Amino acid sequence: MADFPFGAVGFDLDGTLIESHRDLGTAVNHALALGGFAHVPIDHASDLIGGGAKIMLAKALDMQGGVAEDEFRRLYKAMLAYYGENYAVHTRPYPGALEALDELAWRGVRIGVVTNKFEEFARGILDTLGLLDRFDCVIGGDSLGKGPDGAYLAKPAPDPILRLRESCGGGRIVYVGDSSYDMRAARAAGVPVVAACYGYCDKSPDELGADATIDSFAELIPVLEALG
Template identity: 30%
Template sequence: MLSGVLFDLDGTLLDTVDDFMAVIDAMLDDHQRPRVAPALIRAQVSDGSIGMLSAAFATRPGEPGFDALREEFLSRYEQALSVHTRPFPGILSLLDWLEAEGLPWGVVTNKLSRFSIPLMEQIGLAERCASLVCPDQVSRGKPHPEPVLKACAELGADPQRCVFIGDHLRDIQAGQAAGLTTIAALYGYLPPDEDPASWQATHSVQTASDLQPWLRGRHNPETMHV
């Protein structure tokens, strides 16, 4: 039986790309640059502000003006964290089920506390979340297992009976290194050239709504046929 479930944040628990896109569009307009396709930004969300800005502005860290662009992006995003952001379809019913079963759940993210904590509060999930581990709370972030093991400890859960769900290779690597069962969230922000089969996750799902039946089967073995 399961003892806890952990989620990555962006692209797994929450669909945040529209708020990122709104900031990118506003910045491109203000800097008199042409807008870019939303799919280009979506594919870079997992690489954070550096990946999104590199794609949108055709620049990279170390080049003139990049640091100023990044500070502008972070400041703008901090002021509009949850205008469009929502849990993926199926996530709220999954959280309801986990809580009804007495299964604690948490989040392990590479998104700084400065953004993650208020975002979870604004979405209404902070009080329900038994653990929220951000990279500035540990010495090593994902793909290192440290933040995953910290979350399991905060859940009071045995890592070998926990599941970690994520939409990036680093999520699967962190979960595997910590001894958890892993699920690749194929509905998330995967780059178009990514092959998630190479991640060797325990399981993969096409939509967030596919998570609950699979987890129910793991938690209640008699329903494994579902």
């Protein structure tokens, strides 16, 4: 609909569109077991999420003393291999997510995903859940390659969100995420940002400093209208 204030809405994936901590936590625990470390309680795995799988594993290992770089690479590769075969065992969309996506589509809004998860995994999960065709673009942590420093151009860098705007035809966009990585990326891109406070937030709502907050998907459309 022409009166909607945004031409496109971008979403983070883990902790925003999908509840995925059980599958992520199981993959982390697989790597920890290979290294001789204690498991992370699955219910607390959400505390590690944010910044991508590598940071998640690093946090879990650092809690137990850490490992040398070559051992970390071995465990990280094992974690990715396991996750690539088990990324949608327990993972599901958050309640109300499908209805919100349908409402945005009905209003003529283009929809994209920007995640620090590898694009292959993100697309695979969305496809398994029957959601992939709902999105105009899926931008993963590795989609834009690496910058001059050798690191992937992923959040909190603004590049993925700027690519989202380009892929969705330009115009005014808004981004929805649950972590400080999301907030920083949106701010750097000059894009309004909504904090999904039901997700795996690494800071309090006040500390995240979003333009608006939601506690469920039922609040999203009214909040976007008000924000616009």
